[in-house]
Amino acid sequence: MATPEEAYMRIIPLDFGSAKSVPDSFVWPQASDEVHSSDGLTIPVIDLTDPNAPQLITEACQTWGILQLKGHGIPTKLMEDMESECERLFSLPTDQKMKALRSPGGSTGYGIVPMQSLFSTTMWHEGLTIMGSAIDHARLLWPNDYQRFCDKIDDYQKQMKALAEQLMRILFKAMSIPVKEVNWFDDPTNSSGCNLALQLNSYPPCPDPTRTLGLAPHTDTSIVTLLQAKTSGLQVFKDGVGWVAVKPLPNALIVHLGDFTRILSNGQFISVLHRVVVKPIQRYSVGYFFRPPMDFAVSPLLSKDLGPEQVPRYRSVTAKEYLDLKARHLEKAFSLIEN
Ligand SMILES: O=C(O)CCC(=O)C(=O)O
Numbered sequence: 196m197a198t199p200e201e202a203y204m205r206i207i208p209l210d211f212g213s214a215k216s217v218p219d220s221f222v223w224p225q226a227s228d229e230v231h232s233s234d235g236l237t238i239p240v241i242d243l244t245d246p247n248a249p250q251l252i253t254e255a256c257q258t259w260g261i262l263q264l265k266g267h268g269i270p271t272k273l274m275e276d277m278e279s280e281c282e283r284l285f286s287l288p289t290d291q292k293m294k295a296l297r298s299p300g301g302s303t304g305y306g307i308v309p310m311q312s313l314f315s316t317t318m319w320h321e322g323l324t325i326m327g328s329a330i331d332h333a334r335l336l337w338p339n340d341y342q343r344f345c346d347k348i349d350d351y352q353k354q355m356k357a358l359a360e361q362l363m364r365i366l367f368k369a370m371s372i373p374v375k376e377v378n379w380f381d382d383p384t385n386s387s388g389c390n391l392a393l394q395l396n397s398y399p400p401c402p403d404p405t406r407t408l409g410l411a412p413h414t415d416t417s418i419v420t421l422l423q424a425k426t427s428g429l430q431v432f433k434d435g436v437g438w439v440a441v442k443p444l445p446n447a448l449i450v451h452l453g454d455f456t457r458i459l460s461n462g463q464f465i466s467v468l469h470r471v472v473v474k475p476i477q478r479y480s481v482g483y484f485f486r487p488p489m490d491f492a493v494s495p496l497l498s499k500d501l502g503p504e505q506v507p508r509y510r511s512v513t514a515k516e517y518l519d520l521k522a523r524h525l526e527k528a529f530s531l532i533e534n
């Protein structure tokens with residue numbers, strides 16, 4: 196068990212600007228694992244305006260658990276603006292970013308990802324987590340000029356929420372879960388307490404990219420995660436194949452299925468294991484995590500397809516209980532809820 200001082204130190208990113216080599220505490224031997232050359236094996240690309248999109252998305256959820264989405268309606272300008280805001284944020288002097296440092300055990304603010312506490316090796320990463328308004332953090336980061344960041348973040352979250360709901364309607368239909376039973380759907384004020392989080396990620400230029408990882412392998416604790424990333428670095432694990440590199444298409448969004456969808460679909464949909472490798476060049480990504488309210492009971496039994504003869508593979512678990520299990524056990528959380 197880490198002491199409070201150790202817990203605090205574990206959320207402070209390295210001062211990457213002055214790192215001329217990869218310190219020993221950042222060395223991940225698996226960073227140099229072989230990656231499948233993805234010729235002929237690429238994650239599905241789906242256009243949301245295609246009339247067959249629901250069917251194609253359902254198939255992609257069963258075979259990959261990840262897809263690239265075109266025709267999603269998020270304005271290109273807004274996506275570019277988010278990339279610029281990431282640059283503006285992460286280029287701030289370290290002392291300034293540290294003013295918005297997340298507290299140990301806290302959910303929002305600047306720092307290394309929360310799952311870092313489960314690993315003894317550090318990841319080549321810094322991030323900012325936002326839930327709801329960004330104003331408290333933005334005021335600390337830019338005391339005289341915080342409104343621009345807040346406005347962009349608000350606009351982005353609003354548009355991402357609408358898109359996530361559109362995708363969830365497709366997923367819930369595919370899983371035969373009646374949307375009317377899920378009363379937190381379509382709640383414009385989010386008064387039902389959906390756990391929506393925006394994660395801005397920065398992977399600074401690395402002097403020796405084959406020795407370290409930007410993010411360790413993990414699945415997302417979400418129903419669905421929408422990710423924008425201009426450059427490569429993300430890899431997904433495909434059973435029987437190994438790590439496959441994702442090559443982001445211009446203006447497309449990457450859609451990850453998260454653990455909650457795996458539970459709701461009784462294991463029919465995959466929550467894909469993924470990781471991030473680093474490069475000699477700077478990389479940013481922005482993830483929008485859509486999670487149900489904390490007290491929502493996530494259960495395969497919500498599906499009308501699950502007849503009495505079919506056994507639920509997972510027990511019912513509230514979102515809060517699962518988030519706690521995941522925070523302590525990471526990918527082993529699944530074995531703890533398996534029937
Ligand atoms: O940066 C990426 O491509 C992935 C980020 C990610 O997996 C996450 O934030 O959970």
Ligand SMILES: [Fe+2]
Pocket residue numbers: 413414415469
């Ligand atoms: Fe992720």
